[in-house]
Amino acid sequence: MSTSPSPSFPVTSEAVRSAGATITTPAETGSTNADLLAGAPEQQHGSVLATLHQTAGRGRLDRTWTAPAGETLAASVLVRADLDDHDRGWLPLVAGAAMRDAIASVLPAGADVVVKWPNDVQVAGDKVCGILCQVAADGSVVVGAGVNLTIPADRLPTTTSTSLLLVGAVDDAPALADAVLSAFLQSVLEAVAGLVTGGPAAGTVRSHVRAACGTIGRRIRLELPDGTVEEADATGIDDAGRITIRDQAGVTRGVAVGDVTHLRYA
Numbered sequence: 001m002s003t004s005p006s007p008s009f010p011v012t013s014e015a016v017r018s019a020g021a022t023i024t025t026p027a028e029t030g031s032t033n034a035d036l037l038a039g040a041p042e043q044q045h046g047s048v049l050a051t052l053h054q055t056a057g058r059g060r061l062d063r064t065w066t067a068p069a070g071e072t073l074a075a076s077v078l079v080r081a082d083l084d085d086h087d088r089g090w091l092p093l094v095a096g097a098a099m100r101d102a103i104a105s106v107l108p109a110g111a112d113v114v115v116k117w118p119n120d121v122q123v124a125g126d127k128v129c130g131i132l133c134q135v136a137a138d139g140s141v142v143v144g145a146g147v148n149l150t151i152p153a154d155r156l157p158t159t160t161s162t163s164l165l166l167v168g169a170v171d172d173a174p175a176l177a178d179a180v181l182s183a184f185l186q187s188v189l190e191a192v193a194g195l196v197t198g199g200p201a202a203g204t205v206r207s208h209v210r211a212a213c214g215t216i217g218r219r220i221r222l223e224l225p226d227g228t229v230e231e232a233d234a235t236g237i238d239d240a241g242r243i244t245i246r247d248q249a250g251v252t253r254g255v256a257v258g259d260v261t262h263l264r265y266a
Helices: 010-018 032-042 091-104 173-197 199-212
Strands: 048-051 072-079 113-116 120-123 126-135 141-148 218-223 229-237 243-247 252-255 259-265
Touching (some): 032 126, 072 173, 091 173, 091 199, 113 199
Antiparallel strands (some): 072 141, 113 120, 126 141, 218 229, 229 243
C-alpha cells in the first residue's frame, strides 16, 4: 500500500472520526476490500478505507473491476453489528440503495438513478457503481464500492458504463469522491441501525431498498450460476432479499444469485 499523499476526504473523515472509527486513505492500493478485511479485527464499526487509485479490484461473481487512476472512487466500509443471518443477507441490497441515494445527491434533480438488483447502480440505464460485500475472519462485513467519477467517454471500461462527469456532476474527482462517500457512509450506518433495531425500523429499511430497485417491474434476462439463461418478469424482492420473477410459464419464484440484464418494462 502506498503512503504517498492522497485525497483527504475531509467531510467523510470528520464523520468517521466523530463516530470513534478510523479512516485510511492511501494514494494507491491493490484492493480496499482486501486491506480492510485484513485489518478488520482491529477496526471499529464504521471504519473506512478509500482511494482514487485501486489496481486490483474485484466485483461480484469474481469479475475484475477496471479503475483508472484519479478518476474512480474505491471505498470500503466496515460493518460490525448484531445482525442475524437473515439481516446480514440484506447488507448487499442496503449498500446498493445507499449508494443510489449518495449518487443522486451529486447529480442534477431528476436524474434517472436506480439499483439493478442486487446492487449495481445505474444512471439512465448505464452502470456507474458496483458493490461487493465480503465477510471478515471475525464475522464483521466489509462493504466495498467502486464508483466511476470523472472517466471520459473514450475511457469507460464497457459500452454499458458511465461516469458521474458524463451524467451531469460538476465537481472534480476528489470533491465528488468525498461527497459520495460521506453520504454513502451515513446511509449505510443508518440502515444497519434500523436492521439491528428490527420491527418497523427494519421494515422501513427493506421498503426503501425495494423502492430504489429499478429491476422491479421490468422484463429481465437472468443468467444463473449454472449457466442457465432465461427471460422473465421481475416482480419484487422477497423477505429474504431474493429477486422474485415470473417466468414465461407464469410460475413465480425467488432467485438468490444471478446476473440480471434489464430488457424493458414488463
